[in-house]
Amino acid sequence: MSTELERLAARLSEFARVRDWERFHTPKNLAMALSGEVGELVAELQWLTPDESGDLDPATLARVRAELGDVTAYLVRLADVLGVDLVAEANTRLDVNDRRYDPELYHGSMRKAPPLDP
């Protein structure tokens, strides 16, 4: 049984295939497309205070949702082209950061931890 991300990846792959867009979907190009969409997302929040960004008016929230959809689509497509499992990689990073950022030592503090010993 496939996950929701696998189904989304399959839909994106088919979307590209029927348009003969696969040759444009190199990791380099998709990373740029992802970057462009994240830029649009950031632009929606740039003049808001951090508090205001957590309480968006409906029109802004609708635009933010659309940008999040675009970001997700390019991220999932990029991972599919590279053969990477996004959720597995995120969990691996969380495993690292769980050891790197001791909950007591970094309580309420966003300072950067030194890299872990190998």
Next chain:
Amino acid sequence: MSTELERLAARLSEFARVRDWERFHTPKNLAMALSGEVGELVAELQWLTPDESGDLDPATLARVRAELGDVTAYLVRLADVLGVDLVAEANTRLDVNDRRYDPELYHGSMRKAPPLDP
């Protein structure tokens, strides 16, 4: 039964909670963190040709995987804080683009389609 993205979101939420980092995790700040991680991902591919980016050496691929993990973590955390379903939004965007980019008219072409009539 929760999806893999819901489980990842729950883990990220708990990760922030036990460190008292929730007040840092505003949408504005998380969008910046996402943007920073995407910048690191783009930097890994910047000097490669599009073809080379599809055939990465193991060391580069390992760094790309780690960046994809970081990007996913911040994206899922941001969506959770905003109460947005990423897969649903991506599918909504695909619905729009399915209508906007006729497969025959845009076959092999990456030119931009005009916005859809409302």
Next chain:
Amino acid sequence: MSTELERLAARLSEFARVRDWERFHTPKNLAMALSGEVGELVAELQWLTPDESGDLDPATLARVRAELGDVTAYLVRLADVLGVDLVAEANTRLDVNDRRYDPELYHGSMRKAPPLDP
């Protein structure tokens, strides 16, 4: 007499030439490099409040200065490769925005103005 940006562009051009890096310095690649450096800049400020970002401690300011130097270097190199005069283009954009954002109508407001009539 050349300007300081022309002298910087010439130094960057020579820096690439003596290393045989000119073939890597396509606009596409340089735009990615610029994006990566801006990501590093954004990352320095991501957890700060807007007020804190205007009153940086010396260590953070030193890192921000270095990132601004990297951003400037890639931006000037990209413009040189494209044959674009950055200051002239910025002034052209300011001319547009001067007409687009009436000082009284947009006093204290960051809402987006409609595009100008052509």
Next chain:
Amino acid sequence: MSTELERLAARLSEFARVRDWERFHTPKNLAMALSGEVGELVAELQWLTPDESGDLDPATLARVRAELGDVTAYLVRLADVLGVDLVAEANTRLDVNDRRYDPELYHGSMRKAPPLDP
């Protein structure tokens, strides 16, 4: 006698002052705005090959010029608010990279050099 960047910074400062936008122009917000504009620039080049990006058609070049103008405006405004001299910082970075990347050792190679000894 002021440089062209100083005159642009002064014009941007006045542009913000007459609209009462100075309180929005924190380094955090301006870094986001810069990031958004760089995203738009990257998006213009995302589907082109590196070679094509060096030979833009007039319509794309016009959009790229406009994006470069926006990027420059936000970068110069950000540096002005922080009291940073962009050209001096870029030259400092070039001094570092001149020592870090030996022209013979890195001839034709974009591999990353180790950090310099302090």
